[in-house]
Structure formats: structure tokens, C-alpha cells
Amino acid sequence: MDDQMKTYILYGVAALTVLNTALIFTMDRGGGRVIETPSMSEGIVESTIPNEESQSVQFGEQLNYDAPEEVAKPVGPTTSMAFAVQEWDFGNIEQNSENTHIFEFTNTGNEPLIIQDAKGSCGCTVPKYPKEPIAPGATGEIEVEYKPGTQKGNQTKAVTLTANTQPEQTVLQITAMVEEVEEG
Numbered sequence: 599m600d601d602q603m604k605t606y607i608l609y610g611v612a613a614l615t616v617l618n619t620a621l622i623f624t625m626d627r628g629g630g631r632v633i634e635t636p637s638m639s640e641g642i643v644e645s646t647i648p649n650e651e652s653q654s655v656q657f658g659e660q661l662n663y664d665a666p667e668e669v670a671k672p673v674g675p676t677t678s679m680a681f682a683v684q685e686w687d688f689g690n691i692e693q694n695s696e697n698t699h700i701f702e703f704t705n706t707g708n709e710p711l712i713i714q715d716a717k718g719s720c721g722c723t724v725p726k727y728p729k730e731p732i733a734p735g736a737t738g739e740i741e742v743e744y745k746p747g748t749q750k751g752n753q754t755k756a757v758t759l760t761a762n763t764q765p766e767q768t769v770l771q772i773t774a775m776v777e778e779v780e781e782g
Contacts (some may be wrong), residue, residue: 607660641664672714672762675708677734678761681770686742688774693748701740701770705732707763721757722747723772746776 608621622781705711711730726741742757757770 600635614685620755650654659738661716664765670764672712672760672766674712674731674762675709676762676764677709677711679703679711679732679761679768680706681768684769685771688744688772690777690778691746693746693750693779695746697744697746699742699744701728701742702737702770703740704737705734708734711738711761711763713738713759713761717758718742719756719758722749726769727758727759740770742770742772744772744774746774750776750778 645768681701681703683701684707686701688697688699691697710733712731713729716725717728720744724743724745726743733736740757740759744755746753752773754771754773757772759768759770760766761768765777
């Protein structure tokens with residue numbers, strides 16, 4: 599390989615590295631800014647930012663960037679909730695099965711309980727929660743459906759509730775031993 603070919607290869611690798619590096623950003627959620635990671639070297643690179651506008655990027659420069667949507671803060675005065683059980687073990691279950699558990703809770707505070715959101719730690723864990731306020735002293739249910747698909751072995755999944763409680767988030771946990779189904 600001649601020197602000119604080596605030079606072209608080096609320039610190509612360097613260009614790809616710079617372009618790849620220019621796309622690595624850290625989101626500062628508080629200010630809605632994008633800050634380049636410290637691993638970037640000094641210099642100027644023109645790059646298309648995955649945003650509505652193309653922008654010139656100068657290393658070390660902060661850019662205006664729309665911050666991702668955050669989960670809405672719970673509404674209403676704070677209250678408290680208590681669960682009869684916050685962890686559930688399905689025991690041994692088969693792959694591709696549907697498994698449901700209902701977590702029962704009580705509003706133990708003096709204000710209506712408003713559950714803003716409930717999210718499973720993966721797509722296989724789907725929670726259903728009451729959308730209407732739960733009166734003080736009243737009870738409610740969080741239904742969690744777990745479909746392991748082709749997962750196997752010990753599994754632990756979480757459901758995170760966001761409500762007008764202190765702290766704002768409560769975590770429910772499910773576990774299972776998923777047994778592989780023999781096809782035949």
C-alpha cells in the first residue's frame with residue numbers, strides 16, 4: 599500500500615471518528631442544553647444535529663436543544679398510601695404465559711390520592727391503575743400483567759408509580775422463575 603493510500607485511509611478513519619464523536623451528546627435536563635462529552639478533542643466540526651434545524655457545532659459550545667418531555671409532577675396536596683404487599687412472586691411460570699397480580703393499596707393520608715402515572719420496567723410488565731382520585735381511607739388496585747415471552751430463568755420486574763405522595767414514586771416488584779417450554 600503506498601503512502602497516498604495510507605493517508606486517505608487515515609483521513610477517512612479520522613473523519614468518521616469526528617462525525618461519530620460529534621453525535622455523542624449529554625443532555626442537561628435542567629436547562630434543556632446539549633453539552634458535548636469531555637472525550638471530544640478540540641476543533642470545529644459541521645454536523646447535523648437530530649433536531650429540526652442543522653447547526654454548526656464547535657467543540658465545547660453549548661447548544662439550544664429541546665429537552666425531552668418529563669413525567670408531569672403529581673398534582674394536588676400530598677397524601678400517603680400503603681400497600682398490603684409491594685412485592686409478588688409468581689413462582690414457576692411458563693414462557694409465553696399471561697400472569698396477573700393485583701396490588702391492593704389504601705390512601706392513608708388526609709387528601710385525595712392521585713396516581714399520575716404507572717410504568718413497567720419493560721414492555722412485558724403492564725400496569726393498570728385508577729385514573730380517578732382515591733378518597734382518604736379508600737382503597738384501590740394496581741393490576742400488573744406480566745407476559746414473559748421467551749424470557750427464561752429468574753426474572754425481576756418493577757412497576758414505578760408516580761403520585762401526589764412523599765416520596766413521589768413508589769416501586770412495586772414482581773418476580774418469577776420462567777421455565778422454558780419444550781417445542782415438540
